[in-house]
Amino acid sequence: MNKPKIVILGAGYGGIITATRLQKTLSANEAEITLVNKNSYHYQTTWLHENAAGTLHHDRTRLDIKDVINPSKINFIQDTVTEIKPEDKKVVLTHGELNYDYLVIGLGFESETFGIKGLKEHAFSIASINAARQIREHIDYSFSKYHNTPAEKRDELLTIIVGGAGFTGIEFVGELANRVPELCKEYDIDRDLVRIVCVEAAPMVLPGFDPELVDYAVSQLEKKGVEFKIGTAIKECTEEGIIVAKGEETEEIKSATVVWAAGVRGNALVEQAGFEAMRGRVKVTKDMRVPGYDDVFIVGDSALLIDEVNNRPYPPTAQIAIQQGFNVAHNLAVLVRGKGELEEFTPDIKGTVCSLGHDDAIGVVFGKKLTGWKASFMKKVIDNRYLFVLGGPMLVLKKGKLNLL
Amino acid sequence: MNKPKIVILGAGYGGIITATRLQKTLSANEAEITLVNKNSYHYQTTWLHENAAGTLHHDRTRLDIKDVINPSKINFIQDTVTEIKPEDKKVVLTHGELNYDYLVIGLGFESETFGIKGLKEHAFSIASINAARQIREHIDYSFSKYHNTPAEKRDELLTIIVGGAGFTGIEFVGELANRVPELCKEYDIDRDLVRIVCVEAAPMVLPGFDPELVDYAVSQLEKKGVEFKIGTAIKECTEEGIIVAKGEETEEIKSATVVWAAGVRGNALVEQAGFEAMRGRVKVTKDMRVPGYDDVFIVGDSALLIDEVNNRPYPPTAQIAIQQGFNVAHNLAVLVRGKGELEEFTPDIKGTVCSLGHDDAIGVVFGKKLTGWKASFMKKVIDNRYLFVLGGPMLVLKKGKLNLL
Structure with missing residues (x-):
């Protein structure tokens, strides 16, 4: 036996x-x-950028392993x-x-920080539930300091830098663009003072994606106040922000929050x-x-x-x-x-959908290009389908994204 | 004219x-x-400790000045x-x-920091809406870092020191004791790892209060996990915590969060x-x-x-x-x-009531000693009465503490 x-x-x-x-x-x-x-829980890594931006609570993104594992069939060791x-x-x-x-x-x-100086020490990475909720709290805390900080040192508290305009970077800035107005209300801050800067070394956003969809994404995110610095490499990350280079020119961008989303x-x-x-x-x-x-x-x-x-x-x-x-x-x-x-x-x-906040997205599903609410709808269907596969309809009801539009 | x-x-x-x-x-x-x-708003200073502990949102504590000032009678200048x-x-x-x-x-x-070294630089003070919400966020942020911090440096993230066992200090630790279990749930932290330490240089808690009521308060707060260090002076506040002295003995208490509530x-x-x-x-x-x-x-x-x-x-x-x-x-x-x-x-x-969290208090009202829910009830009545005097019944409905028990 x-x-x-x-x-x-x-x-x-x-x-x-x-x-x-x-x-x-x-x-x-x-x-x-x-x-x-x-951990005692499983989580959907592809939702972590929402937890990090503060647009979705991390308890929605994780589930107890014991809820989907049958202990008479599988021993779970934490x-x-x-x-x-x-x-x-x-x-x-x-x-x-x-x-x-x-x-x-x-x-x-x-x-993966590719040896860029200071990234490991000073930048966040959306790597886990623990990391995502710390990023959320870090942003909140930075905003909460604003009115208690001398004028010459406080603008950087409201500047969020995202390294990388790949999938994670774009989905994250999309959520941030939704979150920032709420943060401004919570901490009595003028929206115009807040910067979301997305820095990408490659010459384009979302490499590999259909260019028409990429144009749509960039234009939508720019409308929501995201600044793109494309073809711009992060040379160094410090306690005070980042130093970037585009060709021969270098620039320092001061920021209390640098999130590295460009390499795994x-x-x-x-x-x-x-x-x-x-x-x-x-x-x-x-x-x-x-x-x-x-x-x-x-x-x-x-x-x-x-x-x-x-x-x-x-x-x-x-x-x-x-x-x-x-x-x-x-x-x-x-x-x-x-x-x-x-x-x-x-x-x-079957398809790939990149969200641009909770109400917008771009994607190709079964070979068809989608933008806007249709793509956003499909993204949520995909997320719910995974929960269905993992834990059946009850898990979809418990943790799913049921507000489809 | x-x-x-x-x-x-x-x-x-x-x-x-x-x-x-x-x-x-x-x-x-x-x-x-x-x-x-x-600011464009008025706030109830006596509620700020709740905002700082995170048990009451700061928007409940403040109100727009324009809501109680008649512009045809009074010019308001921000x-x-x-x-x-x-x-x-x-x-x-x-x-x-x-x-x-x-x-x-x-x-x-x-x-008022009485010249204690480092307090101005490293301690918080529950002085305003801006300060209170920063304290709330600071505590949240400290807890959120716990699982991402090496074992030898993380216990201090969960230690909150309150300087002063006067009115503000006691009311604040009471709220913290209510808040900590929620924080532990939010950040997956064992309650036993969290310390709330109240340090008071005077030989007693709440000087001037009835000793019987003070005994009740200390015993109730200790049951909720508050540690008291009475007759113990803060000698210095550093980036890493405080140094206290009782008689000849000195001790360092490491803490990421020191709140000074002992002097105005x-x-x-x-x-x-x-x-x-x-x-x-x-x-x-x-x-x-x-x-x-x-x-x-x-x-x-x-x-x-x-x-x-x-x-x-x-x-x-x-x-x-x-x-x-x-x-x-x-x-x-x-x-x-x-x-x-x-x-x-x-x-x-007419009376003085000191709350010990949302569900407990001590006080003397119209010459009568009260503890427990009766005192807590009276505290809320007092808070609501002020709103009534300031802005009538509608303001009580909008901002009052209507959950009286």
Whole structure:
């Protein structure tokens, strides 16, 4: 009666979907499944920019793992992974060790600062519930200081700099543009004094997106008071703001709040495990395994997949991580039972929607370009669909975005 | 048709009551009345500790001056007073000057730090709406940092030190004790990690209060987790906390949040005007005028009145400031009309209630000792009565504490 041991590290999109699919597929006597996560909750990373801007409470973005995990099928351990030892088939946690027969790594992303001086020390990153609510409070606190600060030192309290005009950066400035009027009311501040500055080193906003949609996004955000500095690199981040360069010219922008949203990498533990990796991402096999380690799967941000159409890596999105969870759960069931067919993983990109605040968005869904309320509607449908897949209709009712328009 | 000019400086308790009483008594062609205040709003200073603790929103504590001032009777100028020139019968504002025939000074209190090193730089004072909401945000922000801060540096984020166990200090720790469980829930923090420390140099809590009531207060607050350090002086306040001394022994208490609630003084402008003053307080005549200046009245915190029963100054309370407003308005009407009787001011202390959070209090009302919900009820009745006097029943409905139990 030696049941195979499946250990899943991380309850992000990939990990939690793997776990919930496995508990649907396997009976308790087919495998011993353990899910490890450092928090007692799962959260939707793609909503964190709303928590950070203060437009959505973080309790709407997270859910108790025990609400979606059946304890008779899966052991949940709340602990932090400190080391993966693939040669010993072992995982080290802060408070113990686990042996596995099959390992699923879904440990998520880390912020990548590309060695830009001072970013690690002085900039925030929208990396977790803990980080997002600190950013929210930091902005509130900065505004609350305004009237108690000498005139020559206070304008920077109202300047928010967002590094990066990719997906996260744009969605975040969109929420900020909605949030700022509320902040101004709360702290008796003139809206015209507040700056939201989005700095992007690349020559365009949302690289890879349809240019017509990008133009729409920029124009809408500019109307809401967002300033764009495109083709402008952050050279340094200090306690007082950032130094940027465009060509030969450099400029200092003073700011109490710098949020770095321009780079992610895979988890450092993946490299430390001895797997061949680039920035914490392992180029996995077609069924999401680490080359040379048939018992180790990777889902989500630490898995590198090449899109054969353009020979470039797929972006590390929730959509793909969720699909990987389905795929890995299927293949694990096949391996545990010793019957059935292993399936290769192929992303099925149904669409991509980038929100511009709660009431506006741009996107391509099933090949169709959308802007405005239609795109915003689709974004919420996508968010709700995930909750439905994870926890059924009750979870949608409890945590979903039900105010669709 | 040379109407006498009455200028009222400050729209605190004393100033706003003087103004609203005058607009009731005098017709527009009897006097030209001007009210100067640096904000567009009036606020109840005695509620600020609730705003600072985060248990009551600051918009509940303030009201638009234009909602209680009749513009056909009183000119309201939003500006900051920078100098009072009694010899020239003139007041200098940031953006102009005003001449007066009669002046009423109601400029409120300033924090008095008694020269304790570092207090001015590193401690907060519950001095205004601006200050109170910054304290609220500072505490929230400190809690929000907890999970993102290394273990050896984070406990101080959850330690709140209140300097002073007088009225403000006790009422503030009472509100904090109510607020902390909510903060712990919001930021996923164990309540046992949070400290509320009340430090008082005097040998007792609430000096002057009935000892039986004081014992009740201390015991109730200790049950809610407040630590008292009585007979303990703050020697220094640093970026990292405070250094206290009890007898020969000194101790450092690390804390991200030090709130100084142990000393107030009158407004420095009163001294700078050349009036004889002690810590910004002028020992006024029996009808609230500055000795030697028959055209200058002082109401509220900058007026020093001696209680002839015990030969000690009356404390600078809202109750007394309000009564002074009535008195000064009456006497101004007499002076303007040149008929009627000037009245001496005599405080009529109806009672004193010190809250211990929203659901508990201690007090003496009409000579009767009260604790618990009865005292708490009376506190809210007193708060509502003030709003009634100021703006009638509609103001009570709009801003009052209607949840009496």
